[in-house]
Amino acid sequence: MSGRDQTSGFNRPRLVVKRVLAKPQYEGDGAVVRRSIGRIELKSLDPFLLLDEFTVSAPAGFPDHPHRGFETVTYMLQGAFTHQDFGGHKGTIRTGDVQWMTAGRGIVHSEMPVEEGTQRGLQLWINLSSKDKMIEPRYQDLLHEDIKKAEKDGVEVRVIAGESMGVQSPVYTRTPTMYLDFTLRPGAQLQQSIPESWNSFVYIIEGEGLFGSINSSPVTAHHVLVLGPGDGLSVWNKSAKLLRFCLGAGGWG
Incomplete structure (x- = not known):
């Protein structure tokens, strides 16, 4: 692939390399x-x-x-x-x-x-x-109202750790970590950058979606998806119901 992928908006879009039903x-x-x-x-x-x-x-x-x-x-x-x-x-x-x-x-x-x-x-x-x-040992407690949120074009995110849509979590992560809760309305599309050196996964809470490629097969609730290397993830909700999932990513630098 040369240049930026026009479908995803990333130079190296992350694709699903493994999926497991929980x-x-x-x-x-x-x-x-x-x-x-x-x-x-x-x-x-x-x-x-x-x-x-x-x-x-x-x-x-x-x-x-x-x-x-x-x-x-x-x-x-x-x-x-x-x-x-x-x-x-x-x-x-x-x-x-x-x-x-x-x-x-x-x-x-x-x-x-x-x-x-x-x-x-x-x-x-x-x-x-x-x-x-x-x-x-130590604790960081975040109340519902203290978790920062953003919404745009049918996509809502709750930023538990890391950053998304210009919003950053106050949580201090000793191991560098991103943990985001997304809800996509029917017809919505998401593009989320992820540091290239980090491993990442998706866990689907509700609904079904296309992850990584618009040509992929829909994946339903209770599946975890391991994402391959790249600089970001694209997600599409082509269904008639809400899609909710958590995106996790982390690494040592």
Whole structure:
């Protein structure tokens, strides 16, 4: 390919090189997760160690369990979770809120549903570099109203980490990371730049879309898509329903 790709607007558009359907499995105490990154078909995607879409109804949940050497990012799509750790930190995140926890040298905590009905969300694990693995644990909590948003031409983005559509997240990422929640209305198209040296993925929450190439096959909810090398991703919603997905990207420089 010579010059800029006229369809995508990128010199080297990222294409889908692997897709995996996240199938339900039990985790914790009666909770159900759809694991995409971290399952046999996709053991890791450096620096990402795991991605779960969790569905929990009380009394199920995630009782005391340890983490060490990485970060966990919990993004509530529906309902509310209360987090409590052995150091006395306690807090509740609700629909649209994010908790960015740096486990560092180690932490033992629990994550349990607060409300009746179904609690649903995403949890992403991000590896820490060797120099950061033994730092003190810390938290960054983002309320729904504090997550910056932008909207244009039928595309809405919530910027959890990184930058999109001229909007930047206040979250400090020890491992350089982009984490964006996109919603595309029917007929909308997205073009999102991604640093060329970073690995990247898409997780589809709702609807179906064309990713990477307008000639690709539509991909539906609960699939994770590993993106190949390039400088950006193009997405098209050719369906009659909303398309919602998260784009994650990260690297070490």
